[in-house]
Amino acid sequence: DGFITAIKPGTATLAAVSGAARAERTITVVPNTIASVELVRTVREARQGDVVRFRAVARNAAGRELDGLSPIWSFSPGEGMIDQDGAFVGYAPRTYTITASFGTISADAMITLAPREVRRPVTVVGRLPRTAFTTEEVWIHPNGKVAYLGTGSGGDRMYTIDISDPANPVVTDSILSNTRRVNDLMTTPDGRTLVFTREGASDRKNGIVIASLADPLHPRPIAEFTEGMEAGVHSAFIYRQEPFGTHVFATNDGTGAIHVINIDDPSAPREVGRWRTDRPDAGRTLHDVDVQDGLAYLSYWNDGLVILDVGKGIKGGSPANPQLVAQVKYDLNALYRDVEAVGGPGFIRGTHTAWRHKDYVFIADEVFPASPVEGAKDASAGRAYGRLQVVDISDLAAPRIVAHYEPEFGGVHNVWVAGDTLYMGAYNAGFRAFDISGELRGDLRTQGREMVHLNTADMDGSTKNTAMTWGVVVRDGLAYVNDMYNGLWIVRMEPRRRDLTP
Incomplete structure (x- = not known):
């Protein structure tokens, strides 16, 4: 399904083959030095359908921000979508929990969306x-x-x-x-x-x-x-x-x-x-x-x-x-x-x-x-x-x-x-x-x-x-x-x- 799990530090080459076509990509796995994760969002209040952007900030034990890392995003309940860039849109007026995960370390944030209220006669x-x-x-x-x-x-x-x-x-x-x-x-x-x-x-x-x-x-x-x-x-x-x-x-x-x-x-x-x-x-x-x-x-x-x-x-x-x-x-x-x-x-x-x-x-x-x-x-x-x-x-x-x-x-x-x-x-x-x-x-x-x-x-x-x-x-x-x-x-x-x- 294209999902890769990093097991230990090192370099690996991934290859995809379909008939005569072939593509390769080299992946470098670095040591996991993340000690904490914080979720930062662009707004405090939003309506259903609004795009709310979240940013996952990963820090090491010394509190220094680690750049160049991409988390796995998820949310619940399942009425909406979130992109790899952390842009979330909820389809219903309710409270959502957003999660950013780096391996075994993750962070959550909650946001409550109000009804859009645009219906008119x-x-x-x-x-x-x-x-x-x-x-x-x-x-x-x-x-x-x-x-x-x-x-x-x-x-x-x-x-x-x-x-x-x-x-x-x-x-x-x-x-x-x-x-x-x-x-x-x-x-x-x-x-x-x-x-x-x-x-x-x-x-x-x-x-x-x-x-x-x-x-x-x-x-x-x-x-x-x-x-x-x-x-x-x-x-x-x-x-x-x-x-x-x-x-x-x-x-x-x-x-x-x-x-x-x-x-x-x-x-x-x-x-x-x-x-x-x-x-x-x-x-x-x-x-x-x-x-x-x-x-x-x-x-x-x-x-x-x-x-x-x-x-x-x-x-x-x-x-x-x-x-x-x-x-x-x-x-x-x-x-x-x-x-x-x-x-x-x-x-x-x-x-x-x-x-x-x-x-x-x-x-x-x-x-x-x-x-x-x-x-x-x-x-x-x-x-x-x-x-x-x-x-x-x-x-x-x-x-x-x-x-x-x-x-x-x-x-x-x-x-x-x-x-x-x-x-x-x-x-x-x-x-x-x-x-x-x-x-x-x-x-x-x-x-x-x-x-x-x-x-x-x-x-x-x-x-x-x-x-x-x-x-x-x-x-x-x-x-x-x-x-x-x-x-x-x-x-x-x-x-x-x-x-x-x-």
């Missing part, structure tokens, strides 16, 4: 049901008074919605396009231009459509960009950075490449850059892209999370010359073995979306079984799966997964972060929001971090009485939640109630 402020097609992406104009809503499942239009009165959203216009899906849409930061994606065009001229927002309530198409994107564009992100200008980062359904399109003149878009992972086109899928502070975070399905320098400068990258910074891959088949057990082989799974926040990137996996429930006839009998994973990128040269969230029922789809709150469209699991304050480690679902949950099932929709929450955009204290099956929800998280029963 939620209010549905407004609704706009949609019935003709499924509902796809939502975006809010920078003026905060207009929303744009995509359609799918044969959807050939994008809706414009007046949300100046959030309690009474009203459709004011739409753009019809040769497409069967408007999966993604976004405005430029100045609110003058809108871009939306096309998939399934009858003439295979997919790509992106660019519209003028001289009147935000009535967008007017002014250009298209289709070259090299005949297979379709699933996602697009608009990013402006001086001195490079404004660019659309668009995914290519056919090749899995990221296309970088300059729209400084929205009426004359031009491609300036392109990048793809090193694998055959047939096996490469790029699903989504997020760009912040000159770095692009690409959700590369089978290839995990890819981070590119597109203007940050740390690798000499620019929009015209993207450069690889880091990549995080993980075994999707092993992670979702239960999905294969339920629906058989060939199930859908991949790195679906990413969002950078502080020193973390939140990545969501999209997972569906290969076959529906046998004998079932309505949508509520099916379900999504998936996990939100938290990647620590404080060291960009060595990103690592440190925490995760997985709903008991439903999946994870698109996310939005505002302040220390993460908002999520969780497919069958509805709309959810989580407290992501502080350092993140371990299983977030068990730590009492969920703030709100809203089941967005509705009898008014293209599919009745079943939630399929796509995502959310947050603006001015309101969450604009789009459900694939029934349209737009406008939601407000209320302040936490203080008059709870002790």
